[in-house]
Amino acid sequence: MKIKYIFLFLFLGIASVTTAQEKEITLAEIWTGAFRTSGMDVLHSMNNGKQYTVFNRRTGSVDKYDYKTLEKVETIVKASNLSEINSFSSYSFSDDESKLILATEVESVFRRSTLGIFYVYDIASKKVTKISDNKIQEPTLSPNGKKVAYVFENNIYMKDLSSGKEKQITTDGVQNKIINGVTDWVYEEEFSFVRAFQWNAASDHIAFIRFDETGVPEFSMDVYGSELYPQQHEFKYPKAGEKNADVSLHLYSLNADKTSQINLGNYTDFYIPRIKWTNDPVVLSVQVINRHQNELDLIMYNAANNQAKIALKETDKAYVDITDNLTFLKDNSFIWTSEKDGFNHIYHYKKDGSLINQVTNGAWEVTKYYGYDEKSDRVFYQSVENGSINRDIYSIKINGKKKKRLSAKEGTNSAKFSADFTYFINTFSSATTAPEYSLHLAKNGDLVKEIKNNKNVQQKLAGYKTSKKEFFTLTTAKGHELNAWMLKPADFDTSKKYPVFMYQYSGPGSQQVANRWNSANDYWYQLLAQKGIIVVCVDGRGTGFKGADFKKVTYKELGKYEVEDQIDAAIELGKRSYVDKDRIGIWGWSYGGFMSSNCILKGNDVFSMAIAVAPVTSWRFYDTIYTERYMQTPQENASGYDDNSPINHVDKLKGDYLLIHGTGDDNVHVQNTMRMITALINANKQFDWMIYPDKNHGIYGGFTRLHLYTKMTKFVEDTLLK
The missing domain is CATH 2.140.10.30 (Dipeptidylpeptidase IV, N-terminal domain)
Structure with missing residues (x-):
């Protein structure tokens, strides 16, 4: 009797697991945040290096914590204790950490710029001073904490915090x-x-x-x-x-x-x-x-x-990238990063600009520079030494010796160091591990304490029919070796033929093939795989972290070599026995929309459908700094602009094409799409399109993203599953 009950329990357990594993991801779940992971609050490391502060939105307070214990030490300021302020949305310290600037009534101007009402909070006296009755920009305390400078209506002002006197x-x-x-x-x-x-x-x-x-x-x-x-x-x-x-x-x-x-x-x-x-x-x-x-x-x-x-x-024969890595040491010698040897590396110069030494070197890229610790004479950085799809944390003596790997797990590691470089908080994720946060010693990378993980999200996903992301190197017929990943349907059958849907961005120095946890798009790809579609991503030439030559090959020819690589990659995929080469689609957003548009036109015998969201359709319509960095000016390089602009190849359209844009896009103007539409009409080409009124380059807000992805999903189903 007992054995029978055990058997029945096991049977029912297996049945329930099978049923749960057959659960399918829905668009509503993706865009209501059902699979959203939790992160670490943005922290400010205190000057002493032993403590940090975070803004607690729930309590409306700036709280101080101890690195070693991760326990709260004190509350520095709380909105409910201030008669002058009902709430604030962010804070920043003066250099000496005696004062805080508190932001209220903040509104966006463009992508990074904001306007707001700001206050200065004196920690010792608990006094609150309103900087201006006007909505201002970028208030910044002087290093001695006595004055604050800011911008109002395109002019710079300064306020003396003791006297209250203001100067324009x-x-x-x-x-x-x-x-x-x-x-x-x-x-x-x-x-x-x-x-x-x-x-x-x-x-x-x-x-x-x-x-x-x-x-x-x-x-x-x-x-x-x-x-x-x-x-x-x-x-x-x-x-x-x-x-x-x-x-x-x-x-x-x-x-x-x-x-x-x-x-x-x-x-x-x-x-x-x-x-x-x-x-x-x-x-x-x-x-x-x-x-x-x-x-x-x-x-x-x-x-x-x-x-x-x-x-x-x-x-540089192509272009020089701008970074925030310039660091001055006490003697005013400085640290600088450069691609001058073909890979991005760290250099140490005297204050007069003469080279002391190259700190890092090798056929790999430094991807982030974290800083220099004077007491240990070590430089801290992130790199792709463990493969271009991975990220690890390292330290090295400023003379280029005694390098140490501080991260242990293979995937994407990033660090936030304490001000004195005693500790760092490591953020780790991979294609199979949701973000984990842990505290480590900077001297050797030893684990001090686990802080947070997202195992609950992984456990939730275990109840869904999902596919493993397979990383591989795709070699084109021209011999180019490209990083790639593939998602196959969970019930993949080698004897069947499947349609393929390719995603890429492809912009200079970008990367989409990376060993990291899911984005919202990755859940969409899982949804498409559930429907019987193979999803593939390929990083072609022009993308980053494989050396300057690989990245800068597209110089003066945006949309040529990257498009060739996507077309050639699709051809290689089409040779696989389980791929239906007549049903290969591609999509992308922004630069990726420029690419997908070019692909269905220049690769009209390879791609049967494409979706382009907020695409550039001619680089003549885009801004000077970005475009000319890679293309020079249209006056100097007319053929580079025109030969690779989708707007000039509409006569080649054979497949199904969906064009999407927001009218409030201040970045890639809707003019790009409107001119593309005009060209398509003049060429008597049928296509589908969707316009989102007043939506910017991100096309979001309310149900907008759900609507957008519902539209795209139906288009994918109608074209690749027909």
Whole structure:
């Protein structure tokens, strides 16, 4: 009797597991966050290196924790204890950690820029000071914590926190004409920063960039909203080959109460992508790069004698990437990263720019530079030494010796170090392991404590019919070895023929084939695999982390070699016995939409369908900094622009094509899609399309993503499963 019950229990258990494993992922689950993993709060490491702070949104407080125990030590500030503020959404410290800036009523301007009402909180006195009654940008405390500088209506202001006295430093700021202290649209988007002013260490100088946009062409977007008449959103947007803002560098002296322009030298048509004060309070570092972005000068400007000298010249046959890796040591020698030997590596220079040594070297890439620890004389970095689809954490002596691998698990590891480099919090994930967070010793990588994992998400997924992501190297007929992954249906049968749906992004230096945990798209691919579709991703030439030559082969020819590789990859996949070569589709977003559009046109005998979301259809429509970095100007390289633009190949369309865009896209303008549509109509080509009113480049908000992916799923089913 007992045995029978055990048998029945086992039978019922097996039956229930089988039923659970047959559960299928739905679009509603994906886009309501059913498989969302939990992460670590963004933390600020305190100067002592032993403690850190996080913003607790639930309690509305900034809390201090101990690294070693991970226990809360104290609450620094709580909104409910402040009569002046009901709530705040973020915080930042002064350099000496005596004060906090608290952000309220924050609203977005563009991708990175915001406006808000800000307050200064004095930790010792618990006093709250409102910086301005106006919505301002980028408030920044002086290193000594006595003053705060900010931008309002394109002008720089400064407030003395003791007296409450406010001073307007610049007066010529005008919307769509002159900007002081914050970047214009194209700098913000392509050089990835907003605040264009910097305090020096002595708190007696502010260096800032001025943008004169007067001659820059203006772009206009209709905002449909809910009113009777649409509104016009107008902003300066320099398209490839058009005029950029004229930039100049200025210095405000608090002691002299005077602003002067810094003479950088004989430059014309140039960018200032970075400024940074050195440890010497009178020496400012300035990076100046030419319009082609293949010649960069690192200039040291001395405010005491008004002299500017070039310390380092970086040149490249294609382009030089801009980073935030420049680090000054106590003696003002500096650490710099460069691709000059063919791979991205770390270098150490004297303050005059003469090379001390190359810190890292090898046929692999440094993917992140974390910093330098003076007491141990070690540099900390992330790299792909363990394969280009993986990431590991390392330390190395600044002389390039005694390298240590600090991460242990194969996959994607990233680190957040304490200020004194005693500890680091490691974030790890792989294709089979959801994100894990753990505390380690920086000296050897030893585990101190597990912090958080997402095993609950993995356990939940175990109840679904999912497929394993298979990584492999795809070799094209031309001999190019490309990183790839494949998802097969869970009930895959080698005797059957399956359609293939390819995903790629393909932009310069990007990577989609990586050993990391699922994104929302990965769950969509699982859903498509459930329906009997093989999903494949291939990183072609032009993508990153395999050396400069592999990445920069696409220079002046965006959309040529990357498209060739996707077409050739599809041909190779079509040779497999289980692939139906007549049902191969491709999709992508942004640069990926540019690619998928080109693929179905140039590869019209290979691809039977394509989806393009927010695509560039001609690089003539995109901005100067991004486009010209890879293409030079249309005036110099007309064939590079036109020969590889989908808009010029619409007559080749044979398969099914779905075009999607948001009208509020300030990045890749809907003009790209509208001009593509016009060309398709003029060529008498049938296609499908979807427009999302007022949605930006991300096309999200409310049910928008669910609607978008429902639309795309139906299109995939109708074209690949027919």
